[in-house]
Amino acid sequence: MKDLVMMDCTLRDGANVVGKGFSADLTKMMIEGLIKSNIKVIEFGNALGLGAYESRGAIAPLTDGEYLELVQPYLDQxxxxxxxxxxxVNERNVELAARYGLKFLRIGANASDGESACEAIKLVKKHGLxxxxxxxxxxxxNADELAEEARMLEECGLDELTIMDSAGTMTPGEVREYVEKMVAKVKMPVGFHGHNNLGFSGSNAxxxxESGAxxxxxxxxxxxxxxxNCPTEMAVALFQRMGQMEYIDQYALLDFIDKELSPAMKEYGYHNPIEPIDLVFGDAGAHSSFxxxxxxxxxxxxxxxxxxxxxxxxLERKTVTKDxxxxxxxxxxKA
Incomplete structure (x- = not known):
């Protein structure tokens, strides 16, 4: 298994749980919590992406410009x-992202629509992103068709492609096939974005x-x-057991969720499906009765x-005592 990069998408895809974007306070809170945990590839902004505020009526608490202003203190972190x-993807939007110092733009298009993205990729690259x-x-x-589309996009100058299971319909076997075939076809990094509709988000990750993403x-x-999506904290626990993502401070992450994020999200009626303590019980093999x-x-x-x-x-999983x-x-x- 190759070294893995965690891309946290809470501040973009996660914003769907509150509308089309998080408030300034929540955005700052999450960026700081992620950085403190050493998770440093972060997608943020309007849930429908840059430019959607005006073009698609995706009204979020902040405009694109306001989100970009907000993140300025974190660009070097x-x-x-x-x-x-x-x-x-047009000159105005891409120039805006470049001017505010973003490191990347991630173009979204439905599978089979890749030919429409070639000029968009070139425009993003022209601006140094x-x-x-x-x-x-x-x-x-199918897996072969998507791999061929990825090859074509790589020839247009693409740096990285994410296989997005938007409906949460793929099984681990299908994920393996799609990733393996794409990795064999391209040289650029391949990513995976899975939803949890069938409960496979962790297994699919x-x-x-294991297949090369x-x-x-x-x-x-x-x-x-x-x-x-696959919960960030669950992915960290799973992959650290496999000797991956060891650069992430799992305890800082769980502390942030317990003390800051979870209480803040209760105001929006959002309930954490796997509380940090239950995650740790599972990871450690500890029965919750203790x-x-x-x-x-x-x-x-x-x-x-x-x-x-x-x-x-x-030391002990069967019978835990106070002693x-x-x-x-x-x-x-002592340690």
Whole structure:
């Protein structure tokens, strides 16, 4: 498995859970939380992309210009970019992105519509931006057809292509076939963006990575259109078990979700489908019936709850006692 890049799409696709875009406060909160966790490839802005505010009536709390102004302090801390529908790729929009210092634009077009994107790719490259591409509704073409379209787009100058399972309909076997065939056809990085409609978002992310994809789209707390994306924090837990994404500070990420993001999203009626503690129970192999013991000892000894759960679970999974927890907590404090 090649080294994996996490692209967090919460601030773009995730904005669908509140309308067409997040507020300034939530945008700043999430960018800072992601950077603090060392997740530094971030897509943000209007849920329908750059230019959609005017052209498609996708009214968000901020205009494109206001989102671009907002991210200026973070440009040297992360690779920030925007999505843009292929019909909105024009001189004005691309020049705006370049002028405000974005690192990339990701062109979105439905699979089979790739020929319409060649000039758009050239325009993005002319302005010095990395050009990514989302093959939306990837499943409308078979794996061979999509791979051939990717080859054509690469010849137009494309830097990276994401296979987008827009309906969450693909199974791990299908993801493997699509990724393997595309990786064999092109030299550019291949990414995968999966929705969770059939509950396969995590399995499909693993299948994509094992088949040669090197970029994975995710969303904090699973936030995205419809049934959501693969949760960022779940992907981190899964791939760190496989020796990947070790550059991400998982504890900082979970702390951010617990203390800042989850409380903020409750105001919008959004409920986290997998709470951080349940994620850690699954990752550590710890039964949730021991939760009170873990919490009591973590509070008594003032140690990180999630580190305690993992530490104890390496030693004992069947019967967790307070004595075992106290011993591990003391070892944590000494370390």
């Amino acid at each position: 992360a690779e920030l970019g925007m999505f843009i529908g292929v019909t909105n 990395k050009c990514r591409y989302s093959a939306m509704k990837a499943y409308v073409l 693993i299948a994509a990575a 090197t970029v994975l789209d995710c969303g904090l707390m699973g936030m995205a259109r419809s049934a959501g 939760e009170k013991i873990f919490r009591d000892v973590a509070a008594e000894k003032n140690v990180n709850l999630y580190k305690l759960i993992r530490g104890v679970s390496k 075992i927890c106290l011993r591990i907590a003391d070892e944590m404090l």
